[in-house]
Amino acid sequence: MPTAQPFPSTVEALLSDGTTATIRPLGPADREAAYDLHAVRMSDESRRQRFFGASRLAPQLAADRLCAPPRPGFLALGAWVDRELVGAADYETVCGRPDTAEIALAVADEWQRHGVATLLLEHLLHAAREQGVLAIEADTLAGNRAVHKVFTDLGLRVHRHLDHGEIRVQVPLDERDEHYRSAVEERGRSADVASLVPLLRPRSVAVVGASRRPGSVGRTVLEKIRQGGFKGELWAVNPYAERIGGEPAYPGLSELPGTPDLAVLAVPPGVVSSAAEECGQAGVRALVVLTSGLSGADAQQLLHSCRRHSMRLVGPNCLGIAVTNDAVRLDAEFGAAWPLPGTAGVAVQSGGVGIALLERLTWLGIGVSDFVSLGDKYDVSGNDLLQWWESDGRTNLALLHLESFGNPRAFSRTARRVTRKIPVLTVDAGRSAAGRRGAASHTAAAATSTVTRQALFSQAGITATRGIGELVETAALLHAQPLPTARSSVAVVSNAGGVGILAADACVDYGLTLPELPAHLAIDLVDLLPPGATAANPVDTTAAVGPDELRSCLDLLERSRSVEALLVCLVPTALTTSPEQDPLRALRDSPGRRRIPVVAVLLGQEVPVQYLDCADGARIPIYADPQSAARALAHARDRAAWLAEPPGAEPALTDCDPEAAKDLVARFLDAHPDGGWLNPSLTADLLGCYSLPLTTSVWAPDEHGMVLAARSMRQLGHEGKIALKAYWPGQVHKSDVGAVYLGPGDDASVRSTFRDFENRFGERLAGVVVQPMAAPGTELFAGIVQDQVFGPLTVFGLGGTATDLLDDRTARLTPLTENDLHTMTTELRCAPLLFGYHGHPAVDLTAVQDLLARLSRLADDVPQLAEADLNPVIATPDALLCVDARVRLEPRHPFDPYLRRLRRPVED
Structure with missing residues (x-):
C-alpha cells in the first residue's frame, strides 16, 4: 500500500488566462472552504454532474473526505486564487490494485474554462505517479462534456467505456509520453504569454515613486515614457507632490482615474512590499521594480503580493523595460540610450550589461522589439521572454545575458523549440574553474559550471559567446545575412595578400575550411582580376583591383557553388582614395542579399563592427579584424549545423527495471539517511537494473x-x-x-x-x-553527476589514466536524445579512436551510445543518484565492458522539470 503522499506545501502556477493559482494539499483546516466550493460556488447542475445526483449531503460528505487527515493511498489538492478555493481534485488507490487510483474533480462555476481542472490534474497525476500509480480511473456522466474535454486535452491516451449512461474513463500514466509533455508545454506557453500581456502590451502605466527631483530614477523613467510617446495612459504617483514635470501627480493608486495594467516602482527598499500590496489590491497586473537592496523579509513579501494578486514581476534591482511596438511605444528604463524599434528581443540580468548592449545595438542600427532588464529575477525570466518572443509575430532574434537559471531543463526545452524559429544568442557569463577544485571523482571533476552551461546551450541550439562584443558581432551577421550550410567552406578574398593569409588562419582556427578552388574557377578568376592576382583561396586580388572587378569576382565565386560563405578583406591604399576606386563600392552597389553570407573586414576601421548598406536595402557586416569575422561565421555555421539535424527523440530502451532500482535506492537510504557510496555489490545490482555492461x-x-x-x-x-x-x-x-x-x-x-x-x-x-x-581495447569513461541547479548531467570521454591528463570529455543534460548520443560520440578530440585510427579497429559505437542512453535513463528515473562513475569502460569492435564503477546516492525529492510551476527565485 502506498504511503501518504509527500507534496510541497505550496506550488504556484499559471491558469490559462495568466492568473496565478496556488496548488497545495487540502487538510482539516480547509473543510469550510471545501464545503463552500461544493455547496455555494457550484450550481445545482454542476453538483449533479459531479455527484451523479442532487443529494443535500453531497457537499458535506465531499468536504469531509477531501479534508480528512492524511492517509496512505490518498491525496487531495486544492487550487486557490487570492485565498479563495476555486477547485479541488483527489485520487485514492483502488483496494487490491495499488497501482490504480480513482480520481475526482470539482471546479467553481465562475472559474470553469480557466484551466483550473487541467492544472490540478497535472499535479495530481505527477504525485500519483511518484507513489507508484500507473493508471487513473474516473466515472463520469455521458453528458459531462467539460470533464471529457479535460481528459481529451490532457495529452495522454484515454480509454472510455459506456455503461448505462455513465462513462468509465481510464488513463494510463506514461511519465515519458512525449505527446503529454508537449501538451503540458503548450499549455504552459499559452498561459505564460497571457500573463505577460499587461507587462509587455500595457494600455496604462503608473510610475509609483516618481519624484519632483530631476535626475532621480523615478523622474527619469517617467520622462522617458512621456518623451518616448507611450500610446496609453500614464500616471505619476507621489503622495508628496501635486504636479511632476508639469503633469498632475496622484497621492495613491486608489486616486487614479483608472486601474493601470503596469506599475513601475521606484520607491525606497522599505516601501516596496507595501507598494506592491497596494498595487495588487488596486488590480494592477504587472510590476517593474527598479529598487535594489531589499531585505529578505521585504523580498518574500513582494513575491507573496505578486503571486496572491496574479501580478507578473520584473526585478527588483533592474534597469526597467522598453517595448518598441508601435501600438505601445513604452520606454520605461533609465539607460542612456533610446532603443531603436526593431525585431531583436533583449533580456539581461545585469543593468550595466543592459546599458552597454543597448548602446552598441543602437549604434550598430539593430532595433529592439522588447528590452527587459531582469535584475534579481524574482519572477519573469529568460524562459518567459523566449516564449513571448516565440509568439509575438515580430521578434526574429533573441539576445540573452543570464547569470543564473531557475529551471534549466524547462529553459532548455523552451529554447530547443524557439531556436528552430529564431536565433537565440547569449553571453556565457560566470565561466570559472573553481567548480572543479573540490570534485571527488572523474565524473564530478568533469562537471564544472562551464561544462553544464555549455551542455545546456549546445543541446538547445543556443549560440553562446564569451562577451558582449562577440555577442554583438555575431548578432550583426545573423541579423542581416543568410546562414551558410553546415559544410562551412569559405572563400577569402583580399586586396592584400598578408591580410588574406591572416583571415585564412582565423577561419581554420574556428573550424572553417578553405577549399582549394577548382582549376577552371581559378583560371576564370585570374582572367578578370588585375595582373599578379592569385586564386588559390585565399584569393589575392592585388591592391590594384577596382570595384567592378571585385564585384565580378564575388559574383563568380557565389555562382560557382564551390564555397558557402565569402569573407572579403580590404585594406585602404593610395590607389583607392577616390570614391570611384573605393573597393567598398563592390559591396555597396551589388546585391547585399545573396544566396550565401558575405562578411567583410576593413583594416583600420575604428569600431569593432558596423553595417554597410547595400543598393537593395540589405546590410553587410564589416569587422575591424579577421578573427571577429571568422568567429561570427563559425557561430553561423554551428547554427546551420544544428538546424540541419531534425529534433531528436529519446531512444527506446528495453531491459530496464526502474521499480527495482527505486526499491534498492530506498532501502539503501533507509539504512543510510545521509546517503553515501554504494559498495561494489550494490553498485552492480543498481547498474544491472538498467542492463549496463559490467564485467x-x-x-x-x-x-x-x-x-x-x-x-x-x-x-x-x-x-x-x-x-x-x-x-x-x-x-x-x-x-x-x-x-x-x-x-x-x-x-x-x-x-x-x-x-x-x-x-x-x-x-x-x-x-x-x-x-x-578484460581484453584490451579503447578505454573510455562515462558517468552521471547531479548538479544542484541543472539536474543530472551525462559525461563521456577518454577513460583510464588519460581521463584527467587529456581532459577530453563532453557532457549533455539528461534526458539524452538520439541527436545527443550521436554528438557526444563524435565531438571528442579522441573520436578518431572510436571510428578506427592508424590500423586500430573501430569500436562498437552502437554499444557505446546504448550505454550512455541507459545511464541517462537511470539518472532520470532515480533522482537520488548523486554521482556515477564508470571508468574504465573497455570498448572493442564487438563489445563494451565496464570494469570499474562507483555510485553515490543522496536523499533527494523527485523534481519534474516539465511540471507547470512558477519558480521560487528567492530560494534559487
Whole structure:
C-alpha cells in the first residue's frame, strides 16, 4: 500500500488566462472552504454532474473526505486564487490494485474554462505517479462534456467505456509520453504569454515613486515614457507632490482615474512590499521594480503580493523595460540610450550589461522589439521572454545575458523549440574553474559550471559567446545575412595578400575550411582580376583591383557553388582614395542579399563592427579584424549545423527495471539517511537494473573468499591474469593508492595480494573485488553527476589514466536524445579512436551510445543518484565492458522539470 503522499506545501502556477493559482494539499483546516466550493460556488447542475445526483449531503460528505487527515493511498489538492478555493481534485488507490487510483474533480462555476481542472490534474497525476500509480480511473456522466474535454486535452491516451449512461474513463500514466509533455508545454506557453500581456502590451502605466527631483530614477523613467510617446495612459504617483514635470501627480493608486495594467516602482527598499500590496489590491497586473537592496523579509513579501494578486514581476534591482511596438511605444528604463524599434528581443540580468548592449545595438542600427532588464529575477525570466518572443509575430532574434537559471531543463526545452524559429544568442557569463577544485571523482571533476552551461546551450541550439562584443558581432551577421550550410567552406578574398593569409588562419582556427578552388574557377578568376592576382583561396586580388572587378569576382565565386560563405578583406591604399576606386563600392552597389553570407573586414576601421548598406536595402557586416569575422561565421555555421539535424527523440530502451532500482535506492537510504557510496555489490545490482555492461565481479570479504573467487574465475574459463581491487567505504581513486593488483590468479599470488592489502590498508579494508582481466581495447569513461541547479548531467570521454591528463570529455543534460548520443560520440578530440585510427579497429559505437542512453535513463528515473562513475569502460569492435564503477546516492525529492510551476527565485 502506498504511503501518504509527500507534496510541497505550496506550488504556484499559471491558469490559462495568466492568473496565478496556488496548488497545495487540502487538510482539516480547509473543510469550510471545501464545503463552500461544493455547496455555494457550484450550481445545482454542476453538483449533479459531479455527484451523479442532487443529494443535500453531497457537499458535506465531499468536504469531509477531501479534508480528512492524511492517509496512505490518498491525496487531495486544492487550487486557490487570492485565498479563495476555486477547485479541488483527489485520487485514492483502488483496494487490491495499488497501482490504480480513482480520481475526482470539482471546479467553481465562475472559474470553469480557466484551466483550473487541467492544472490540478497535472499535479495530481505527477504525485500519483511518484507513489507508484500507473493508471487513473474516473466515472463520469455521458453528458459531462467539460470533464471529457479535460481528459481529451490532457495529452495522454484515454480509454472510455459506456455503461448505462455513465462513462468509465481510464488513463494510463506514461511519465515519458512525449505527446503529454508537449501538451503540458503548450499549455504552459499559452498561459505564460497571457500573463505577460499587461507587462509587455500595457494600455496604462503608473510610475509609483516618481519624484519632483530631476535626475532621480523615478523622474527619469517617467520622462522617458512621456518623451518616448507611450500610446496609453500614464500616471505619476507621489503622495508628496501635486504636479511632476508639469503633469498632475496622484497621492495613491486608489486616486487614479483608472486601474493601470503596469506599475513601475521606484520607491525606497522599505516601501516596496507595501507598494506592491497596494498595487495588487488596486488590480494592477504587472510590476517593474527598479529598487535594489531589499531585505529578505521585504523580498518574500513582494513575491507573496505578486503571486496572491496574479501580478507578473520584473526585478527588483533592474534597469526597467522598453517595448518598441508601435501600438505601445513604452520606454520605461533609465539607460542612456533610446532603443531603436526593431525585431531583436533583449533580456539581461545585469543593468550595466543592459546599458552597454543597448548602446552598441543602437549604434550598430539593430532595433529592439522588447528590452527587459531582469535584475534579481524574482519572477519573469529568460524562459518567459523566449516564449513571448516565440509568439509575438515580430521578434526574429533573441539576445540573452543570464547569470543564473531557475529551471534549466524547462529553459532548455523552451529554447530547443524557439531556436528552430529564431536565433537565440547569449553571453556565457560566470565561466570559472573553481567548480572543479573540490570534485571527488572523474565524473564530478568533469562537471564544472562551464561544462553544464555549455551542455545546456549546445543541446538547445543556443549560440553562446564569451562577451558582449562577440555577442554583438555575431548578432550583426545573423541579423542581416543568410546562414551558410553546415559544410562551412569559405572563400577569402583580399586586396592584400598578408591580410588574406591572416583571415585564412582565423577561419581554420574556428573550424572553417578553405577549399582549394577548382582549376577552371581559378583560371576564370585570374582572367578578370588585375595582373599578379592569385586564386588559390585565399584569393589575392592585388591592391590594384577596382570595384567592378571585385564585384565580378564575388559574383563568380557565389555562382560557382564551390564555397558557402565569402569573407572579403580590404585594406585602404593610395590607389583607392577616390570614391570611384573605393573597393567598398563592390559591396555597396551589388546585391547585399545573396544566396550565401558575405562578411567583410576593413583594416583600420575604428569600431569593432558596423553595417554597410547595400543598393537593395540589405546590410553587410564589416569587422575591424579577421578573427571577429571568422568567429561570427563559425557561430553561423554551428547554427546551420544544428538546424540541419531534425529534433531528436529519446531512444527506446528495453531491459530496464526502474521499480527495482527505486526499491534498492530506498532501502539503501533507509539504512543510510545521509546517503553515501554504494559498495561494489550494490553498485552492480543498481547498474544491472538498467542492463549496463559490467564485467563479471565477485565480492570477497576475506582472504579465503578471495581465493575461492579467483578459483571460480579459472573454472569459468577466465585463464591467465585477474584483477584484485581493495575496497573500503569512501574510497575514490583505487589506482592512486595502490589498491589494484593485476597478475596471476593462482592461490599463492592471491593470498599474497590480500595480505599486502591488509598490511597497507589495515582496518579500512572492507573486502576485495575479484574480476577477470578484460581484453584490451579503447578505454573510455562515462558517468552521471547531479548538479544542484541543472539536474543530472551525462559525461563521456577518454577513460583510464588519460581521463584527467587529456581532459577530453563532453557532457549533455539528461534526458539524452538520439541527436545527443550521436554528438557526444563524435565531438571528442579522441573520436578518431572510436571510428578506427592508424590500423586500430573501430569500436562498437552502437554499444557505446546504448550505454550512455541507459545511464541517462537511470539518472532520470532515480533522482537520488548523486554521482556515477564508470571508468574504465573497455570498448572493442564487438563489445563494451565496464570494469570499474562507483555510485553515490543522496536523499533527494523527485523534481519534474516539465511540471507547470512558477519558480521560487528567492530560494534559487
